[in-house]
Structure formats: structure tokens, C-alpha cells
Amino acid sequence: MRIGELAAATGVSVRALRYYEEQKLLSPTRSPSGQRHYSDASVARVLQIQQLYAAGLSSKTILRFLPYMESNEVTTEVLHRLRAERERIDKQISALLETRDRLDRTIANAVEIEEQGGVCPHWP
Amino acid sequence: MRIGELAAATGVSVRALRYYEEQKLLSPTRSPSGQRHYSDASVARVLQIQQLYAAGLSSKTILRFLPYMESNEVTTEVLHRLRAERERIDKQISALLETRDRLDRTIANAVEIEEQGGVCPHWP
DNA sequence: GTAAAACCTGACATTGACGTCAGAGGCAAG
DNA sequence: CTTGCCTCTGACGTCAATGTCAGGTTTTAC
CATH class of the missing domain: 1.10.1660.10 (Multidrug-efflux Transporter Regulator; Chain: A; Domain 2)
Known part of the structure; x- marks a missing residue:
């Protein structure tokens, strides 16, 4: 093609x-x-x-890993990198979860205020 | 300071x-x-x-949300944007989880091969 | 056979979140 | 007062993943 x-x-x-x-x-x-x-x-x-x-992987990182995600030949060197990258992604996931929760709390708070008739943002 | x-x-x-x-x-x-x-x-x-x-938020997005994450005055407009951003983050989390799983499988596979004496990457 | 559409290389443009450098001013210590 | 560190503005540099454009060749459709 x-x-x-x-x-x-x-x-x-x-x-x-x-x-x-x-x-x-x-x-x-x-x-x-x-x-x-x-x-x-x-x-x-x-x-x-x-x-x-x-x-969030860079092209360089992808280049290093792609062959090993498709075939089965993995050196311990690459294995290390795979694990390091896994850790990085894991941390990123945690950070995102935290941010999502924060957004959720902000949203929940906002809805509550709204239901009460709440603080008018266009206050005179 | x-x-x-x-x-x-x-x-x-x-x-x-x-x-x-x-x-x-x-x-x-x-x-x-x-x-x-x-x-x-x-x-x-x-x-x-x-x-x-x-x-992964841009400075523009942060600028829009930051005041509302610190105070309590939220317009329905901003509420919409908060929810949209929440969704985006949610999708990003899913993608990351998937990628992490993929890495995990690759790693597990590699370790298994290694334990078997496996394919030697420095084969003559 | 001819025109349109797809492809090629090469090169410069863009965006975001900074790094870095130049040249000048500010401030506490000895 | 001068030495040394901190700060200021302004401007150009960087990096990654493309976008875009120019100028030319190839393939496809009629």
C-alpha cells in the first residue's frame, strides 16, 4: 500500500x-x-x-522499545529501560488520577453551590 | 519573598x-x-x-481553571470546561493504563524467556 | 495523450515551555 | 566604595512533532 x-x-x-x-x-x-x-x-x-x-514517549524511546514489543528478543539492558519507562508511566498515571480527583472535587463543590442558588459570579 | x-x-x-x-x-x-x-x-x-x-494542561487552560480551583465561584460555562477537561484526562489515563499493561506483558514475556535461558541477544 | 491526482525531496514555519545570554541596575558586607 | 550576588528587560535559541510550500516526477483516469 x-x-x-x-x-x-x-x-x-x-x-x-x-x-x-x-x-x-x-x-x-x-x-x-x-x-x-x-x-x-x-x-x-x-x-x-x-x-x-x-x-508521552518520545520517538527515541519508542524506537528503542518497538522492536522488543513486536519480537521476543530482549536484552537485560532493554528490560531495565522497559521497567524504568513503566515506572515513569505509573507515576504519570498517579499524577493524573490526583488531578482528576481535584477536578472532581472542584466540580462537585461547584454543583453544590449551584443547587443552593449559590454564589452568583456576576455579583454587582 | x-x-x-x-x-x-x-x-x-x-x-x-x-x-x-x-x-x-x-x-x-x-x-x-x-x-x-x-x-x-x-x-x-x-x-x-x-x-x-x-x-498535560496548557497554560491557557490552567489560567481559566486556577481561579475556580482556589475560590468557589464557578459559572456553568466554566463548569462545562472543567467537565470536558476531566474527560480528556480520563481518556489519557485509560491510554496510559493500556500502555502500562502492554509494557507489563512485554516485560513478563521477556523475563520468562530469560528464565528459560532464552534467546540470547548477543548470539555469535 | 493529456490532465488530474498522488508522490518525491528539501527546506523553512509553527507551537509551548522554557534555556541562555547580554547589558544594566540593585543591595548587603567588609 | 567596591566586590559579588541577585535581579531586571529583551531577545534569540531549543526541541519535538508535525504543517506548509516550492518545484519536480510518477501514476492513474479518461
Whole structure:
């Protein structure tokens, strides 16, 4: 499949796909004329890349881990990094949970006030 | 307290504190000579700002919410935005949980292989 | 065969949250 | 008074993940 099709299939821009290649996250084959050609498996790979980006991993980090999330060969070195990254994500989750709770309390508080007729924000 | 002290107290750089002021997140008073002067309450405020940044909120979003997380006056308008942001954070948490699970499976898999003597990554 | 659509490379532009540097002024200690 | 540290403003630099544009080639559709 060509780059435009892959873009359509994944919802990722053509520019982004070329960027992923630049970052070595993708290695499409080339037609004689130089056009990129992707396998069907690329769709899943791109989606996974997107998910990792969404989790806050950088392209460098993704590059280090992606091969090991697809195959099974893991050095203890990489295992360490995987665990470190897991910890980082864990902390981020905790921080987000705390922030969410804080938002929840703010919202609950606001609703309560609203129900009481509450503090008018447009007070004279 | 002066800017350097606040920086030391919060672990945030002096540059960042000036940036926060630029974004209207802080409004220190000024000494006659123009030096910034912060109240003790600024410490907590800066820490909260940091937490919201860490949760992925932009300075604009923080600016909208911060007053309402400290006082109690909330318009239905802002309430809507609070809920929207809560939803966004919720989705981000889900994505992170999924990624963490994925990492966990990868790690577990790797450990299993390792215990079996497994695939040697430095194979001749 | 020709035009439209898709593709190529290369390069500069953007956004956010700062870092960093220059040049100048402010302030407590000896 | 001067030394040294802190602070000021202003401005340019950075980094990551793209967007966008220019100028040219290739593929597809009629």
C-alpha cells in the first residue's frame, strides 16, 4: 500500500509517516521510481506508535522499545529501560488520577453551590 | 519573598516563574525598584501549576481553571470546561493504563524467556 | 495523450515551555 | 566604595512533532 492509503487507514498525516521513517520507526520498501510501499502490518504498527506517543514517549524511546514489543528478543539492558519507562508511566498515571480527583472535587463543590442558588459570579 | 527564593522553594526555575507571570498565572507585587515580591501562598500556587502542567494542561487552560480551583465561584460555562477537561484526562489515563499493561506483558514475556535461558541477544 | 491526482525531496514555519545570554541596575558586607 | 550576588528587560535559541510550500516526477483516469 502507498503512503496516502496508509495515512487514510491510520488517520495519521502523510507528513507524519515520512517523519516516522526519518526517525527509523518505519522502513517501507521503495518502488523503482522511489515511491514508498508499506505492508499491511504497517497499519497496526503506526497505530501502536500513535498510542505510545499519546502515552508521552518520545520517538527515541519508542524506537528503542518497538522492536522488543513486536519480537521476543530482549536484552537485560532493554528490560531495565522497559521497567524504568513503566515506572515513569505509573507515576504519570498517579499524577493524573490526583488531578482528576481535584477536578472532581472542584466540580462537585461547584454543583453544590449551584443547587443552593449559590454564589452568583456576576455579583454587582 | 523574592524570585530566587520562590524558585528554590518550589524547584521551578526563575525563568519559568517569569514565564508564568507572562501567562498571567502569577501576579507578584513589585518593589519600588521593580523587583518581584511573592507571598507565601505563591509556593502552593506554583506547585499546583506544576501539577496541572504535568497533567498535560496548557497554560491557557490552567489560567481559566486556577481561579475556580482556589475560590468557589464557578459559572456553568466554566463548569462545562472543567467537565470536558476531566474527560480528556480520563481518556489519557485509560491510554496510559493500556500502555502500562502492554509494557507489563512485554516485560513478563521477556523475563520468562530469560528464565528459560532464552534467546540470547548477543548470539555469535 | 493529456490532465488530474498522488508522490518525491528539501527546506523553512509553527507551537509551548522554557534555556541562555547580554547589558544594566540593585543591595548587603567588609 | 567596591566586590559579588541577585535581579531586571529583551531577545534569540531549543526541541519535538508535525504543517506548509516550492518545484519536480510518477501514476492513474479518461
